[in-house]
Amino acid sequence: MMGSPRKLATAVLLIALLLLPVAAMAMSNPFLIKLVTRAVIMAIAALSLDIILGLGGMVAFSHAIFLGVGGYVVAIAASQGQFSAWVQWPIALGLSALISLVVGSISLRSKGVYFIMITLAFCQLFYFLAIGTEAYGGDDGLAIPMRSSLGGVIDLSDKITFYYFCFFCLAACLLFAWRLSNSHFGRVLKAASLNEERVQALGISTYGYRLTAFVIAGTMCGLAGILLANHNDFVSPALLGWMQSGDLIVMLVLGGIGTLVGPIVGALFLLLIEHTLSTVTEHWQIILGPVLVLMALYSHGGVAAFLPKGWRRG
């Protein structure tokens, strides 16, 4: 159940994001829109990871694969002259689902640290695949000459339109993830992460539920990949490196694992702090590192832990 303080905080966050372009224009700071667009897209990716990591208890280091799959499908299609979103996107989402099914069905046979290592290995596999594929840019990446075309009304090359499109996607994903977490499925997934043995003793075989969650999250992350490629007008192997997977986990730790709203807060927080610190010094990671260590040590609920208790309970 969603406590009312958490509902309120979510509403405040969404309204702030909704009004952001207006504020950015008023401050005549269009760069802010670009920065927050990126944060919104990363929030979708982090939110999708929260479904498997927060709700399902699976520490997957493979999640950046799907950012890469979504992004590369858009880029490769565009390089072939296919710009229609109605062609690009279903392929990107379908392929994300398929690859997450394969990665999940193999990784989920192992547990604990072995699961982490296998997902990490998959991530590296796709990373080197992207580097090795010279036809699609290899190491240098691949530029996208034109953004995905939805046909007619919605023009994704307009930065305010694109921002609102990403915002809408995030809101839809948040609604879906929230319903999911309170559904029959969500309860079984959560229970399996708390005590798998007890769930199995009730006659529920947990593998199928975990795999389904893995595919849902992979597909949602594929959507983030599609948007990110359009945002950057470019894809590169860095998109699907394991460090990118690590960044997504960092966002969850910062924002609060398993809270659904936490990942959004974490994505915003991480990208804004990166940006702010990098204007102060180019060695901004020296400052960010200790901040992360302190967060991990003292605030298991992330930023959300500093908010009223109702915010945290799923």
Added chain:
Amino acid sequence: MAEELVRIEHLVKRFSGLVATDDVSLSLFKGQIHAVIGPNGAGKTTLINQLSGRLRPDSGRVIMGGQDVTYASVAARAHKGLARQFQIASLCYGEFTVLDNVALAVQACQGHSYRFWRDVSKDAAVVDPAMAMLKRLRIEHRADVLAVNLSHGEHRQLELAMALATQPTILLLDEPTAGTSHDEAARIVGLLAEIKADYAILLVEHDMNTVFALADVITVLVNGQQLASGPPSLIRGNPAVRAVYLGEEKTQGETRQPQ
């Protein structure tokens, strides 16, 4: 003759040299409570683990409803109607409320839970049977309490509620009254006596009052071996049993707390 729901044949389980289950054979019949007693380390929990599927025996067979399930998974056996009450209280989901715990068990017996949109806590098909089960065990006033905040005795009742909520035919009860208050224990014994006609029950229990109040058949395990098996009156009079188990229990019985 009552319907035989479970039969184990010549079960053997070794843990690196220690024979935890040494050629044990027994049957569970519908409407009967089969108590397994024995000193600590006699292999009672190991036996339950092999029945539930958590442990694979080294040899021997487990047969449920006429089918060999020796190599079937925990979930598959549960699906066939086997429910287990866990001994260790921490095995409940502390972060779930009492009602949510039982509702999860109800979900488990209502087929799949691949339903992604509707709020499960507002689904009457899940909540109502769960609430009814809590009422049956008279812990409905604790429905909205997080399971982690329950007393030890309430945990036992919650475990029993969860086991019953899966609508099993076979119940494996691992010390259902351990750590409960006198009233709670009496309530659980009363409930088991009341419902036993519908189930085949295996009861592992330290408290001899509970055992003799409920059991139709008693098996005595010592060092993994079946020392004796039979109706309570025979077991009570068996000199070998008295020597290794009941005698010891009697001398300590007054002060000893069940674990």
